[in-house]
Amino acid sequence: MPTVTTAPSPTPPKSFGNDLTSLLPKKLVRARPLFDPEIVGRATRASFGKLNPVTLLKNPVMFVVEAGAALTTVFLIRDIFTGGANIGFQVQIALWLWFTVLFANFAEAMAEARGKAQADALRKTKTDVFAKRIAGGGKVENVPGSALRVGDIVVCDAGDLIPGDGEVSEGIATVDESVITGESAPVIRESGGDRSAVTGGTKVLSDQIKIRITSNPGETFLDRMIALVEGAERQKTPNEIALNILIAGLTLIFLLAVITIQPFAAFSVAQAGSGTTPAVAVLVSLLVCLIPTTIGGLLSAIGIAGMDRVMQHNVLAMSGKAVEAAGDINSLLLDKTGTITLGNRQAVEFLAVSGVTNEELADAAQLSSLADETPEGRSVVVLAKEKYGLRGRHIPERESKFIPFTAYTRMSGVDFEGRELRKGAADAIAKFVAERGGDVPGDFQEMTDRISRSGGTPLGVADGKRLLGVINLKDVVKGGMKERIAQLRRMGIRSIMITGDNPLTAAAIAAEAGVDDFLAQATPKDKLEYIRKEQAAGRLVAMTGDGTNDAPALAQADVGLAMNTGTTAAKEAGNMVDLDSNPTKLIEVVAIGKQLLITRGALTTFSIANDVAKYFAIIPAMFMVTYPALAKLNIMGLHTPQSAVLAAVIFNALIIIALVPLALRGVKYRPMDAASLLRRNLLIYGIGGIIAPFPGIWLIDQLLVAFRLA
């Protein structure tokens, strides 16, 4: 028989707060409107600074565009002085080519500016604080926060700002961490255990604590956070580098295709005896239209925006690589408590033994629980009220004696008006009754067994020597969790429930939540081994954790989401920190990772697919004179060679701007299996990408002619 105990589960940290029941993404604390005027202004200014060819060299596609724009401009200036033809056309081409570079710069600058705006907000909180450092002889001295080093002990009183990252070494206090988390409810920080970490810049609201400093100035959590959101530490992720290679390769191919047009045309002109070889402006235009400027211009913006989106969910990713890895996750290790279930067991049912009414049982149970402050105790009171209309009563303290729970007696209750009301572990209650000469009814054992088998915890209730019945305490699976897990499965992600429960209870909850696997009576070592086993099979694993003993597993996992309430060790081991300390967030992070990758793929596909239409615009225009028969390829019916080339270039430039919101927000992601997702996205961005430019270029051509620009 499984051990039955009423041992209260530890009270969940307060910062879990009301979020526990909410599975929906938290309100985006830091989200700003996409086109916040201040950010747009900042980005516009930055786009010009980014014209510097040295910085642009990092982006081969845009570097080629800039070189093309410069070349066109040089030829334009030459033609102005030598009185060449088509000056108006050349001016427009040159302008639009420069715009193309600027638009791409703007996209990146927008993404960066959004990060910088956040960083500024954070930096404002970083005022220089004074710290009360405890010197050698126990004397307290006032030093600037910047003078603190790892290992120093400081003391903080109510109202003080905590001068640096550290661990509470003595005392307990409530702390306002809203600077970091955006959550206004204060959290409890105390020495020892898993809630000892404090962050520099947060404020002590009550009591006094002593803090051992764990990071040097400039390396604190807040510093790192600022650096991260600012993008200062941004490194290209592996997939981003691979994609860059692809588009650089494509650029090279198109460079070849366009450069060789000149000799091809020379041959054709010589043979046909008519026409001229294409002008530089036209060749550059074709080149710029063909090379993947859309994805080339938006690639880094997508990456930065992905990090930003994670940030808006109050998760701090230590690297873009981690976000990317989140999209690849195959196995999700979810802690049962707080993630899958509400975090504590709740009374769901009263089962009276024969000869006792349920009302009588409920009444006794409620009375025995009135003084019980554990969530389980409270849930008994609530159930009695909801099911039998028994309101909580006040028991005068002087006439009653509360019996607290101890590990030895394994029950609690109240002595009141001569009655001895007890609730507790089934065997403890049975023993209690027997000691008072009462009988244990035959159906009692049967009831407790049945509850245990179903994953619940049976609590016996006795009134003196009378055994009244059993309370069924159950772990309640969060609403909507089952659907989330099913959704994960459709996305190809296995969810594994981690719990300290015995296998029987774990199996029952696992079945109820619909997880794919569970790890019962899990020790930190078990977790680590499980992760290693999954990884050996080629799977990528994500997990959450907060305790120091979680640290090895967090470090081993491909995505380790540490809770902000957790220990420093846990936060250092993971590659993400959830500032809200909400383990369910892991699912959101996976979705963001996937969204980031989909956005990249979609824009790459779109960019390449776009090229088809541009060929049909420019090639006939290029050779209209040499081979008038090629006019048949002008299927859009563009007016003149000039209007056709201009229309293609303008479309190419405008599409970058038009897709900035998509790049920053990300492609809409709906959890579904890969085949449907691929079909859908191929249709929109592949087939759509082939079709869309045709009407687009046609319309621009019409406008150009209408406004007599070409």
Added chain:
Amino acid sequence: MTSIGILQIAIFLALILICAKPLGAYMARVFEGERTFLHPGLRWLEVLTYKAAGIKEDVEQKWTHYTASLLSFSIFGFVILYLLQRLQGFLPLNPQGFGASNVNPDLAFNTATSFVTNTNWQGYSGESTLSYFVQMAGLAVQNFASAAAGIAVAIALVRGFARQEKKTVGNFWVDVTRATVYVLLPMAIVGALLFVSQGVVQNFGAYTEVATVEGGKQVIAQGPVASQEVIKQLGTNGGGFFNGNSSHPFENPTPLSNLLQMFLIFVIPGALTYTFGKMVGDTRQGWAIFAAMSVMFLIGVFVCYEFEQAGNPILSRLGLQTGATAGQSGGNMEGKEVRFGIANSALFATVTTDASCGAVNAMHDSFTPIGGLVPLFNMMTGEVIFGGVGAGLYGILLYCILAVFIAGLMVGRTPEYLGKKIEQKEVKMAMLAVVATAFSILFFTAVSSVISFPEKGYWNPPGAAAANLNNSGAHGFGEILYAYTSATANNGSAFAGITANTPWYDLTLGLAMWIGRFLFLIPLLAAAGSLAAKKKIPATAGTFPTHGPLFVGLLVGTVLIVGALTFFPALSLGPIVEHYLMHSGNLF
């Protein structure tokens, strides 16, 4: 198109389909080192080869070592073949008394390169240039060797996908030996006998001089043709014994021999898709590739057939009957053999350029512009529609890598193919291969379009490189483009109409062949090495599915779009504009 023509095309594809599984499964066993039904008869030959060459059968190589072996094998073959040609006057089996004067050094370089790279571009006429000994001991041997090397590379790449956390990709020498002993040799023997039964000649006799009915004199060239013919097709080599290649009645006498020739071209590449599926442990993956290849094959063959059958609009306008009637095949019969007709000529042209064979039974130069565009475009896409033996498979796998990388992101995971993550290294190598081939085709065509040399000089006696063309305008441009495309793609078929046996063309075409062969397959071997070292990620519902119609469509789209985007300007100045000009009454 006629229903009988369509039926013949259908029968052909059905034959390839039927053989894919048994032959594919057999090859998988061969390359995994398992026993087959031919082992009792042939194992001694394999063992003997290992003993003679000092090959350790069970020692595997890293990709670098594998590549080095391949390169040394090819370079050694090149040197031998070069020397054989130059020294043929001192060698036996030379009834016509050909000597070094028939093969000057630049031609010998070009031909040696051509056969070692499985291109079989021929700047010479076999019957008036090379002795029987050089044809047999030089060319035919390389027909086996270059084909076996192609298969070996493909198998190495497949191993990259099939195995995990391994440093090695197989042993090149063992793979080449097995490909030759168990695959090429037995099939070649059977095929040669079938050819002989159809009237393909096989002798060592001197050429026969006969008096024609008109009293003229005709020299009838002969030789050991059947033995060379079979490996020419089976190894997708394509170098004919005679200049007429497969249109010559001694090479390809009957419609049945014609079907057998085309069958031999496709049978190994078709079956290798199954071998691939078998070796990676999921035959659906192989069938998906087979399906994608079939779709592209059918598009090509029907476009080509349609335009050849439609014939020349200028002739129709003159009131000539160009449609098919009971008595004639109709269509554009210029440059085609009457015994093959439109359907089998269009089918042969498509097959020979889908695969990197290059044998021809009709003159592609005389095809209609769009009919000729099909073979050209087939080669430009890297010959991945069944493709060369081995080369077709490793070529299409390159496109699989690209397709998965571009579109695979759209399922929200970093791209993976067959459980292998496609990362920097693979993308870099795939792009290197694509850029190298595009460079070779476009750069050499561009240079030859405009470069000029002193007339009667060494490099190009006619003067400008463009002066070697027999046709002007867009068609002339198409001829240059076709030549470099054929060389780079290691196809070897000629558009003809271009005098390519000058030092300039011999050298540049030779370079194009080296680039097209080795700058394509070395990057893929590098990718194989990196893939073999990776872990295999188990497939889940979130994995990009690479076996269904969706992937087939994506793969076809990737091949066509990448090819079209790279070569659209060149094609528009060649066959495309030629097509429109023809309709407005202009010919070249």
